[in-house]
Amino acid sequence: MAIQAHMYSENLGFALGAPQEQQQQQPPLMQFHNLSHHKNIDFHQSIPFSHTISPHVENQRIEMDRFINLQNERLRMALQEQRKQQISQILKIYESKTQFLIKQKEEQIAKATNRTMELEDFLRRIEIENQTWQRVAKENESMVASLNSTIERLRETATANAAAEDAECCNSRNSCVIMLPCRHLCSCRNCDAILDSCPVCNMVKKASIEALI
Numbered sequence: 001m002a003i004q005a006h007m008y009s010e011n012l013g014f015a016l017g018a019p020q021e022q023q024q025q026q027p028p029l030m031q032f033h034n035l036s037h038h039k040n041i042d043f044h045q046s047i048p049f050s051h052t053i054s055p056h057v058e059n060q061r062i063e064m065d066r067f068i069n070l071q072n073e074r075l076r077m078a079l080q081e082q083r084k085q086q087i088s089q090i091l092k093i094y095e096s097k098t099q100f101l102i103k104q105k106e107e108q109i110a111k112a113t114n115r116t117m118e119l120e121d122f123l124r125r126i127e128i129e130n131q132t133w134q135r136v137a138k139e140n141e142s143m144v145a146s147l148n149s150t151i152e153r154l155r156e157t158a159t160a161n162a163a164a165e166d167a168e169c170c171n172s173r174n175s176c177v178i179m180l181p182c183r184h185l186c187s188c189r190n191c192d193a194i195l196d197s198c199p200v201c202n203m204v205k206k207a208s209i210e211a212l213i
Helices: 002-024 028-160
Strands: 177-180 185-187 207-210
Touching: 028 177
Parallel strands: none
Antiparallel strands: 177 185, 177 207
16 A cells, blocks of 8 residues: 555656646747747737837937928028128128229329320420421521522622712711611611611611621
């Protein structure tokens, strides 16, 4: 009986402990199936959480994109405004320099214009003086020609006359001085120095020429 009880107890213990050994000694395929089953349960349990957080992540991404686009637009506007200010400053600098150069050129043009007017006035005066001197030269040429003809005629008459005529003023010396502008041969050298007018026609003496007879 004792042996049977012991065997029964061993059999009972074997029967009781068999499921644990069977559970521990499951084949690898069964263990993988059990593990995948537990993972599927965990995945199905985590799906509602992912569905809940996904819209928030999408909204956050959209908000970040909007924020980045807004910052980019603000940066672009700031750079554009800064560029406009720089261009405006450069234009002001060039405008001031251009106005300064234009003012200098206008002053130079005004000086050149005044100088041109002065030269034109000077040329007009020179032209008038030239015309005056040409007229005087022509008058002198005609006077010289007339005096030459008078002297030539007097030479001819002097050689024809046997005795020389006496001067009208002193009646003692030969007449050898021609009064101008009346052209009368009526004075000697000594009387010409004291005469102010012609003794023949009383015209005021402006000049006198000695006739070489």
